[in-house]
Amino acid sequence: MKRLVDKLVEGMLKMSGAVTSITVLLIILFLFKEGAGLFSSSTIEKGYTLLVNSQNPIEELSPETMKKVFDGQIENWKDLGAKNEQIRIFRFDEIFSIYSDEELGADFALLPQKIAEVIASDATIIAYIPQKYVPKDYSSVKELKHRNISWSDYFLGKEWLPTATPAPLFGILPLLLGTLLVSIIAILIAIPLGVGVAIYLAEIANERTRKILKPAIELLAGIPSVVYGFFGLVVLVPIVQKMGGLALGETAFTGSLILAVMALPTIISIAEDAMRNTPKAMRDASLALGATHWQTIYRVVLPYASSGISAAIVLGIGRAIGETMAVLMVTGNAAVIPNSMFESVRTIPATIAAELGEAPGGGTHYQSLFLLGCVLFIITLIISILTEAIASRKVIKE
Amino acid sequence: MKKLVLTTLTYALLTSSSFAQKIKGSDTVLPLTQKALEAYKKERPAASLSITGGGSGVGISALLNGTTDIAQSSRRIKFDERQKFAEAGKQLKEVIIAYDALSIVVHPENKVTKLTREQLEGIFTGKIKNWKEVGGEDLKIIPYSRETSSGTYEFFKESVLKNKNYMNGILSMPATGGIIQSVSQTKGAISYVGFAYVNSKVKAVQVSYDKGKTYIAPTFENAKNKSYPIVRPLFYYYTQINAEGKSFIDFVLSPKGQKVVADVGYLPIK
Numbered sequence: 001m002k003r004l005v006d007k008l009v010e011g012m013l014k015m016s017g018a019v020t021s022i023t024v025l026l027i028i029l030f031l032f033k034e035g036a037g038l039f040s041s042s043t044i045e046k047g048y049t050l051l052v053n054s055q056n057p058i059e060e061l062s063p064e065t066m067k068k069v070f071d072g073q074i075e076n077w078k079d080l081g082a083k084n085e086q087i088r089i090f091r092f093d094e095i096f097s098i099y100s101d102e103e104l105g106a107d108f109a110l111l112p113q114k115i116a117e118v119i120a121s122d123a124t125i126i127a128y129i130p131q132k133y134v135p136k137d138y139s140s141v142k143e144l145k146h147r148n149i150s151w152s153d154y155f156l157g158k159e160w161l162p163t164a165t166p167a168p169l170f171g172i173l174p175l176l177l178g179t180l181l182v183s184i185i186a187i188l189i190a191i192p193l194g195v196g197v198a199i200y201l202a203e204i205a206n207e208r209t210r211k212i213l214k215p216a217i218e219l220l221a222g223i224p225s226v227v228y229g230f231f232g233l234v235v236l237v238p239i240v241q242k243m244g245g246l247a248l249g250e251t252a253f254t255g256s257l258i259l260a261v262m263a264l265p266t267i268i269s270i271a272e273d274a275m276r277n278t279p280k281a282m283r284d285a286s287l288a289l290g291a292t293h294w295q296t297i298y299r300v301v302l303p304y305a306s307s308g309i310s311a312a313i314v315l316g317i318g319r320a321i322g323e324t325m326a327v328l329m330v331t332g333n334a335a336v337i338p339n340s341m342f343e344s345v346r347t348i349p350a351t352i353a354a355e356l357g358e359a360p361g362g363g364t365h366y367q368s369l370f371l372l373g374c375v376l377f378i379i380t381l382i383i384s385i386l387t388e389a390i391a392s393r394k395v396i397k398e
Numbered sequence: 399m400k401k402l403v404l405t406t407l408t409y410a411l412l413t414s415s416s417f418a419q420k421i422k423g424s425d426t427v428l429p430l431t432q433k434a435l436e437a438y439k440k441e442r443p444a445a446s447l448s449i450t451g452g453g454s455g456v457g458i459s460a461l462l463n464g465t466t467d468i469a470q471s472s473r474r475i476k477f478d479e480r481q482k483f484a485e486a487g488k489q490l491k492e493v494i495i496a497y498d499a500l501s502i503v504v505h506p507e508n509k510v511t512k513l514t515r516e517q518l519e520g521i522f523t524g525k526i527k528n529w530k531e532v533g534g535e536d537l538k539i540i541p542y543s544r545e546t547s548s549g550t551y552e553f554f555k556e557s558v559l560k561n562k563n564y565m566n567g568i569l570s571m572p573a574t575g576g577i578i579q580s581v582s583q584t585k586g587a588i589s590y591v592g593f594a595y596v597n598s599k600v601k602a603v604q605v606s607y608d609k610g611k612t613y614i615a616p617t618f619e620n621a622k623n624k625s626y627p628i629v630r631p632l633f634y635y636y637t638q639i640n641a642e643g644k645s646f647i648d649f650v651l652s653p654k655g656q657k658v659v660a661d662v663g664y665l666p667i668k
Binding site: 047067070071072091092093107130132159161162163164165174233234237238241247248249250328329332333334335336344346353354355 | 477478481484523538540545546552561562563564566567568569570571572576579580583584585586587
């Protein structure tokens, strides 16, 4: 009977382990499946196309060029290699101010014909029209070719403008560099501070101080990140701005400060536990050999606890890289490639948090955000593997 | 016996879902609908309506799928969305329930008090970079915008930027509260917020849509008499509703409902 219960419990534990692993795998699969769809989508917004007069020699425009044309940064066809003529932009809605509803016929049956008339009348026009109303069989109208979004558009693009029309831009370089910058500075602040405090708590502080300090630090982990974010916006942002004499206080550095504070409780608490797990016999042996207290900490406790400390650091980094709300509120969210840590940046998690809510399901914007999730996943995966490797190498050396 | 329970349950579920009117959509309109429903329920405690946010686009597509009865929207329905309703053979009804004025706000110490639409376009598309170019002191302009998915972001882009894209790398804030906070503590800042959010921590500037001939301040009066140019309507859309839904919409349009509109910080339709 007892054996049966043991078997049952064992089976159940095995089951829950398997279910957890499968769930994690399924989530990752889902993430990559949704994200990969982006590369089979057209560079022009879904359901729309660009039309020009058939005398126009231009056959194709890159997404960046389309944006420049429609923003008025490129105003002449000659800049695109055609005749020296002013570009005329024609947006679909303008058709309704040229023709009355009666002229367009019932159910807009005559709409394609009217669009064709407008385009035929002006050789300098570029029209942004729903695919549905493209006039077919008109010799005066030419549709510009468009290709699919490519890997290089996404991974090497320098502009993140996911709702731009007619061609959204999905360059993640600014987001990627922003995330790395904010996380690296945060880690540089948090690791020495966290490990230092852990050493103090585990080795130096007396029992009474420790009993007060440790729960106080662990309490920090329980504060919701939105609160950290608002604290950062109201308190830290003006401080950073005044101290640095900056035009604005929402910078990568401010984000790093907040993240460092948020990662500290994790790092301190886990590193401290690891250090306290050093067997008393080892400490005593070290002291008996004539080593000082500091030498014992440095030569015995830290190496013994190294794998625990690296676990603490990985968890801390994980928190720093994946954190959304606090960063969303204090970094200014400007999607530009950062030149210094005193500039605004936009991080990957903040982008996902801010934009996923209203990105139309299944569209390119939605897919691009899922792909951002994949990128984030890969970054954390690499960091975990690296830290594991470092930790295990140390142990072998000893 | 089992069958009886099952049929009763199904019946109960069906009837309750056909009576409870669902309202879904814009987060801008959400607080207004909630306050209006509170007032409405004082008169009719038995009313069963449920409200959710999610964004204008979400509300309109829910109306198309039939998962909501009324869609609340902070923008007029787009042409292709209207086409989808026509394809599905649904007759769409549109009701304007209130107006929302967008105010351009700067830091209170900023000397600039008025801007034209062209200047605003230059500032938000990145062509104008210093306050001295628009009559202020020698100070870098720092424009803040809302997130790309916000209806307010879209409206501002359409109305003020004439469909041009915002400058590359504009600072964006997840909520209007964040914008007020940032503008109040950054000297060179400029941004746009709903009329109801303007307070003493920021300064609203006058705006001209006729190339500088007349500048209009964003006041309640100017928005109401439509002389202030950056005003957008807020909508309810529906295809078919029952008596409950109809009477709620009528309530929102009634003097009592419009008083709620003004209390929440939007402009009444009359």
